[in-house]
Ligand SMILES: C[S@@+](CC[C@H](N)C(=O)[O-])C[C@H]1O[C@@H](n2cnc3c(N)ncnc32)[C@H](O)[C@@H]1O
């Protein structure tokens with residue numbers, strides 16, 4: 001058992017539960033999205049860890065003899081690092097943990113703006129082969145209301161670059177993000193973004209406000225009306241119905257969701273749509289996650 005010196009809290013995607021979490025940066029350099037409180041505490045001020053500290057941690061992990069096949073690079077904004085820094089990190093991982101099969105990180109679309117496909121392909125070759133991209137929506141108006149600093153085109157450009165480099169992307173879309181007023185356009189435009197990008201993985205989370213909605217409401221000039229369960233399911237129906245995916249693993253099983261949905265799209269689209277329709281039309285007929293089990 002080894003203990004790495006984390007600056008808490010540390011977040012990771014659910015699918016990285018069994019990965020080594022290597023905190024090469026702290027916090028998020030943007031930290032402006034009005035729904036996201038993950039890195040707002042004072043100790044989470046953005047900072048990148050010096051290379052020698054990263055190498056010491058990798059050496060300690062290698063020395064422990066614990067077999068490590070997957071690493072998730074934390075925190076929320078690792079891909080803001082330059083290609084040069086990322087390459088040094090990946091080379092150090094290769095050197096200390098040569099059996100590594102998958103290295104992943106969160107990735108804001110604009111993090112890739114100043115990186116070429118050839119650079120991303122080189123990182124992919126070194127093992128950095130999966131990016132969790134928080135697109136959140138494909139609708140420009142909703143993205144502007146939540147201060148994501150991205151739009152349909154910037155998200156699309158990043159997803160295309162990842163694919164061209166031979167890496168994979170796992171996209172997150174936020175159910176309920178546009179409230180009642182923008183629900184349908186948020187769902188449809190998010191689906192259109194996915195149709196054009198054809199990501200390898202897609203997941204949806206329900207937008208949640210554990211510390212209150214004031215900041216979020218300000219972005220919507222007070223007109224944000226949260227969706228109730230039926231509204232969330234209707235939005236999910238619009239999203240699934242518009243999706244035209246060739247082979248994307250779809251997961252709506254994060255702890256924030258009431259209704260758990262899993263499948264491969266489009267293969268499982270009829271089954272998933274039927275489940276959502278049942279949740280809408282016969283609420284008692286489908287198992288829902290109780291409120292007390294929900295979380296971020
Ligand atoms: C830790 S963040 C890092 C994402 C990365 N910085 C990006 O923007 O691509 C991971 C994801 O958590 C989700 N998230 C953050 N705050 C949330 C909230 N209040 N409710 C639901 N999901 C949230 C968003 O989908 C976000 O992309």
Ligand code: SF4
Pocket residue numbers: 028029030031032033036037038039076077108134
């Ligand atoms: S969603 Fe991502 S970019 Fe936005 S504040 Fe959170 S960590 Fe930063």
